Amino acid sequence: MRIIMSRIRKRASFILDEKGFFSTAIVVSILAMASIMSIALLLTTNVDVSNTKQDELVQKSLYIAEAGINNYLWKMNQDENYYKTTVDPAQKGWVTYQDGSYSLSVTQTPSRPGVILESTGRIVNVQSGGSTDTVSRKVKVRIQKKSFVHYLYFTDYETVEGTGDNIWFITGDIIRGPLHTNDGISIDGSPIFKGKVTTSRTIYKKSGSNPDFQQGYEENVQPLEIPTTNQELKTWALVNGYYYYGQTTISFLSSGSLNITNNNSLSTGPTGIVSMPSNGVIYIDGQAGSKFNSTNGDAYVSGTLAGKLTIGTKNNIYITDNVLYNDPNSDVLGLIAENYVFINHRDKYGNDVAPTNIEIDAAVFAINHSFGYEDYAYDVKGTLTVKGAIAQRYRGPVGTFYWSGTKASGYSKNYWYDERMLYTQPPHFIEPLNSGFEVIDWNEL
Structure with missing residues (x-):
């Protein structure tokens, strides 16, 4: 027992004698590691901020490209002959929009009234060091007049002429294309609609009906006259x-x-x-x-x-x-x-x-x-x-x-x-x- 205690005292004495030296080394090591971790965290944060900003600019450039399309579409609906001319002076080159700009390329479609429109939206990004880079996105759309032939199936009224009785879509009916009616739609059973369905009123489903709208549906849309x-x-x-x-x-x-x-x-x-x-x-x-x-x-x-x-x-x-x-x-x-x-x-x-x-x-x-x-x-x-x-x-x-x-x-x-x-x-x-x-x-x- 004494021998053991003597050895313990010697070991404790050694540790006490060296305590100052070991404590300083540990503190220095911890501070160094903390500094490295702080720098890494700062760099990671900067990268995350940079990526977030880049993502925002990419989304904003798409928004600007679509703004160019919407502006051209609005002008076409104000003047149905607008698309027959070349891009008007106000639309040539880069057109400033908010904190970016867009550029349009217009091609007339020979077989139908309308155009194929390409719009590029861009934002010039000024970085902290003064250097710049350009973020851009480009979209292509086909713009045409609304037409009755855009639908496999179009009706003004979904009723029997003369009686006003509703005509129903029933199990076994398969509509293989887009459908629009200015009237309401009545459904009994499980008809299949392979194209998008639109109605200027609403869709009535008889109890237990389970229609399959494979491209979705939309109610209360503008009627076609x-x-x-x-x-x-x-x-x-x-x-x-x-x-x-x-x-x-x-x-x-x-x-x-x-x-x-x-x-x-x-x-x-x-x-x-x-x-x-x-x-x-x-x-x-x-x-x-x-x-x-x-x-x-x-x-x-x-x-x-x-x-x-x-x-x-x-x-x-x-x-x-x-x-x-x-x-x-x-x-x-x-x-x-x-x-x-x-x-x-x-x-x-x-x-x-x-x-x-x-x-x-x-x-x-x-x-x-x-x-x-x-x-x-x-x-x-x-x-x-x-x-x-x-x-x-x-x-x-x-x-x-x-x-x-x-x-x-x-x-x-x-x-x-x-x-x-x-x-x-x-x-x-x-x-x-x-x-x-x-x-x-x-x-x-």
């Missing part, structure tokens, strides 16, 4: 187009020609096998009497189109057989009736001449009424395929179904949006009355 006439097409037809009066049959030929039949002396357009009109417009004027009245402003159309064409009628358009494109990448057709666009059911002898299955490649517009099967409540048919766009005042029926989903009459629907309609359209296609310009495509370069 439908004109009540297509008379501007008549004007185009009288100037470098084809004008006819009374019942007219038009067959599209894959060679690029048309076979036109009309026997009215008031017509000025050619008949027989003819070339396409130079401005791409045909108009059929006339009355709105019983179906087979020879003075009706009706067109009967079918065939395979090679070219770009719009057909307008004072009364109805009857589609008698397939209407197809010879080249789906370049051909485009507009069918615009002031009243109805029908799939023809019976000939003048009462025979059922409607095809079992039919395909229509076109942008269809029934200005005051609807698109549909002429006698949708009679006879069970096959499938109606539409590849294009459909606009109508009222939603028109093409068939009837039992609540079980079994078809009772008419056609089943197979509608596909022609996405080219976002960037091109049939010649002189009718526009909304409130047809301002809008951004339809946005990309960062």
Whole structure:
């Protein structure tokens, strides 16, 4: 016990004798480490501050680029011919905006009223040492006029014409493209909407319904105003187009020609096998009497189109057989009736001449009424395929179904949006009355 205590005392004595030396060394080491950590922390803080500022400048330069686009878009909506000129002096070079600037590059789109606009936003960053660097971002947008062909499916009213009864989207309905209605939307079940859905009112979902909005939906948007006439097409037809009066049959030929039949002396357009009109417009004027009245402003159309064409009628358009494109990448057709666009059911002898299955490649517009099967409540048919766009005042029926989903009459629907309609359209296609310009495509370069 004593031996142990003696050793402990010696060890303690040694530590006490050296205490001053070891305490100083430890303090110096701690201070050195603290200094290093402080410098590292300061450097890290400076880097974080620098990165934060850089991020802010990057975001702000994007904001400035978009401000340039918004300014140009505003001017286009003040003057619909603004885009037809080169960039005006106020927009040339770098335009100062807040604490940065933007520069615009404008390219007109030949097939549609509008422009492709590139806007570069930049900020010159002055660093603490006096040096500078430039932060910039660039975006590219397509600006075009609002159009009825921007939608696979457009209606003014989602009701049965004459009764006001709501028409429902139900389980089994698949809308393969964008949809807009100025009316409300009624849903029962699980319809599928593959494009964005917009309504100028609201969406009503029956209890238990589960619609699939794959691109989302928006309510209470501005309505698109439908004109009540297509008379501007008549004007185009009288100037470098084809004008006819009374019942007219038009067959599209894959060679690029048309076979036109009309026997009215008031017509000025050619008949027989003819070339396409130079401005791409045909108009059929006339009355709105019983179906087979020879003075009706009706067109009967079918065939395979090679070219770009719009057909307008004072009364109805009857589609008698397939209407197809010879080249789906370049051909485009507009069918615009002031009243109805029908799939023809019976000939003048009462025979059922409607095809079992039919395909229509076109942008269809029934200005005051609807698109549909002429006698949708009679006879069970096959499938109606539409590849294009459909606009109508009222939603028109093409068939009837039992609540079980079994078809009772008419056609089943197979509608596909022609996405080219976002960037091109049939010649002189009718526009909304409130047809301002809008951004339809946005990309960062």
